[in-house]
Amino acid sequence: MTTLPDKTDRKMGLVIDLDTCVGCHACVISCKGWNTENYGAPLSDQDPYGSDPSGTFLNRVHSYEVQPEQGAAQLIHFPKSCLHCDDAPCVTVCPTGASYKRVEDGIVLVNESDCIGCGLCAWACPYGAREMDAAEGVMKKCTLCVDRIYNENLPEEDRVxxxxxxxxxxxxxxxxxxxxxxxxxxxxxxxxxxDLMPEQGTKPVNKYLPPRPKDRIEDQIDVLAPLLEPIAADTGGFIGWLDKALSRLPGGTI
Amino acid sequence: MHPAPSVIIFTTLSGLGFGLLFWLGIGLPPVTGWVAFVFFAIAFALAAGGLMVSTFHLGHPERALKAFTQWRSSWLSREGICAVAALATMGLYAIGAVFLGATWRPVGIIGAVLSLGTVFTTSMIYAQLRSVPRWNSWLTPALFLSLGLSGGALLAGQTAIAAPLLAVAATVQLAAWQKGDTALQRSGSTMASATGLGGIGEVRAFEPPHTGTNYLLREFVHVVGRRHSRRLRVIAFALAFVVPLLLLFLPFSHALAGLAALAHLAGVACSRWLFFAEAEHVVGLYYGKRQPAPGAQPIS
Incomplete structure (x- = not known):
């Protein structure tokens, strides 16, 4: 049923720390690895070794440069996957009932055997969290690894x-x-x-932690700079002679 | 948005077809026998043909029947139900008019309402999407309905009704373009809100997630040149409204009426291409592909 539940028992989701993310894309690879060989249709690639490769991913890492009013620009890596919204517009638009939000844990899933591949749910998602698989013709999205988190065949530390x-x-x-x-x-x-794009009214469950304020490198230089000033006022010897000789040449300073 | 031919052909043809079915249902013109057969053949070819084309973009058309189940929440499901109900009701009415010479008015009126309902539900599929600010407006159903009604009247040969309706549709079209051009800006969605990083400073897309393209870019980030779109708007407006209106004021002949309908069809198809191609999906903001709204950034 593509009407949303009034409330879910739990709201399972992710908290992503933009301060800590180093942009290594390991999450992208592990996501593709797990989800291409477990729940649902594989995540296909088109022309993977050719000149124009593309493929289905449930998690992608963008990188943004943010320029504060003062100080150096910051580079922020930004992983983006399904936010498992409380008010998920992708669910209500589905004509077949393939898309649904689970009452027990709030996870938004696609029942692939009911999906007609019309693509409207991907249109409705403001975050680009859903991608149509070009080989299977069904909609793929983050399942929050629903086949890991409750999987008692896995060691407990792997149930995430x-x-x-x-x-x-x-x-x-x-x-x-x-x-x-x-x-x-x-x-x-x-x-x-x-929340990302709160004005879209989706009430995302996933939260993003903003980068912490950065240290100001200019301030640090100011603290140490006086200690680094040249302290030799009177120069003599060979270096003193060289300094004077060079200064006397055309273009030199006296 | 990617202007997919199947969706453009579908919405253009079926809009016109259901518009014609509306007028036939309320008895304008009050046709029976062979004349009715020709009118209904054109209407069903446009409406049902458009619906058939719309299934071409589905990943799994063999499961299309499942799309009739979620009418409680989904405008796409409502559209499917409305379309089938309209075609069935008008089919019954057509049998009466063509073979029995009968005009079952109540059946015709129910069919007319369902036909208009189909055009409305089609438009709401687009109008409901907050993720595409240009569509997320009452002007979208107004445009689809006014185009369906005026195009239908044109095909039904109702010149006295078609002329004022064309003028209304032309006005709605101009309003939709004008309001649409600022819709993304007014939506409040910017790179700053999309990334949540606007509080720190001006946000710039530094590196996309992949070196190649992807489904999201192909489907949602179609950018039309501004000059290109201005020219197409002039062409669409002239063909859809100006040419048919001029032809309507000339002495009536079937050739001129046919020409007016063809010009209108071409103009609406052109306008529908722009409807998709110019629509900005907010996911483009994550790729830095949309010009951020002027003044929306904390630092310029």
């Missing part, structure tokens, strides 16, 4: 989404954002976790 498990920087956190006392909720509250 593949992107979270693989992140070498610890920039991705998984948990219940509906519980205000969960680790992810407290982390988000502490660090000012934000």
């Amino acid at each position: 989404p593949a992107c979270v498990r693989t992140c070498p920087a610890g920039a991705r956190h998984f948990g219940d954002l509906g519980d205000p006392d969960s680790d992810v909720s407290r982390l988000s509250a502490e660090r000012g976790g934000m």
Whole structure:
């Protein structure tokens, strides 16, 4: 049913730390690796070894340059995947009931055997979180690794989404954002976790932690600079003679 | 948005076809027998032919029947139901008019309402999308409905009705273009809001996620040159409204009426191409492909 549940028991989602992300794309690769060989249709590539390769990805990492009013520009790596929105516009537009939001944990999923591949859900998503697989003709999206997080065949430390498990920087956190006392909720509250495009009214579950304020390198130089001033006032010897001789040449300073 | 031929052909033809079915349903013109057969053949060819073409862009057309199930929430599902109901009702009415010489007015009126409903539900598929600010306006259903009604009247040979309706559709078209050009800016979605980084400073896309293209760029980030689109708007407006209106004021002949309908069809197809090609999906902001709204950035 493509009507949204009034409320979900839990709101499983991700907290992504833009301060910590180093832009290594390991989450992109582990996501593609896990999801191409597990739940649903594989994530196909077109012309993978040719001149114009493209493919289906459920997680992509953008990089942005942000120029503050004063100080140096900052480079921020920005992983983007499905935000499992509370008010998910992709679900309600689906004509077949293939798209749905689960009542038990809030995960937005696609039942691929019901998907007609009309693409309207991808049109409705402002974040570009859904991609039509060119080989299978069905819509693919992040499942929050629903086949890992409840999978008792996996060791307990692996029962998190593949992107979270693989992140070498610890920039991705998984948990219940509906519980205000969960680790992810407290982390988000502490660090000012934000919604992407709140004006779109989607009420995303995933939160992004803004980069912490940067140290100002100019200020640090100012602190140390007096110690680095030349202290030799009177120069003599060979260096003193050379300095005077060079200064006397045309173009030199006296 | 990518201007997919299947969707442009579908919305153009079926809009015109259901517009004609509306007028036939309310008995303008009150045709029976062979004349009715010709009118209904044209209307069904346009409406049903358009619907057939629309299935070409589906990844799995064999599952299309499932699209009738989610009418509670989905405008696309409502459109499918409305279209089938309109075609069935008007089919029944056509059987009466063509073979029995009967005009079952209540059936015709129900069919006319369903035909108009189909055009409306089609337009709401686009108008409901907040992610495409240019479409997310009451002007989208107004445009689809006024084009369907005026084009239908033109095909039905109702010159007295067609002329004022064409003028209304032309006005709505101009308003849709004018309001549409500032829609992205008014939506409040910018690179700053998309990334949440606007509080730090001016945001610039430094590196895309992949060196190649992808589904999102192909489907949502179609950029039309400004001069190119201005020229196409003039062509669309002249063909869809100006030429048919001029021809309507000449003494009536079937050749001129046919010419007016063809010009209108070509103009609407051109306008529909622009409807898709000019529409800016906000996902383009993540790729730095949309000009940020002037003044929306904290630092210029």
